[in-house]
Amino acid sequence: VKEELYMNRKRMVTISSESMCSLCNKRIGTSVFAVYPNGTTLVHFVCFRDSQNMKALRGSPVVRGA
Numbered sequence: 001v002k003e004e005l006y007m008n009r010k011r012m013v014t015i016s017s018e019s020m021c022s023l024c025n026k027r028i029g030t031s032v033f034a035v036y037p038n039g040t041t042l043v044h045f046v047c048f049r050d051s052q053n054m055k056a057l058r059g060s061p062v063v064r065g066a
Helices: 002-010 045-059
Strands: 033-035 042-044
Touching: 033 045, 042 045
Parallel strands: none
Antiparallel strands: 033 042
């Protein structure tokens, strides 16, 4: 497990002025970013966080008032 973590942390991602967020399709620019485990999907960190929140909401049961 430690070896796998080391290898994943060792990977390099090149960001250029043309790099685009895969979720919002805007340029990454100087924003904080995240890379998905596949190593090629690049997103703004805020877009990543929002997408994770949406997954959590989709998995929640809908509670309706009585």
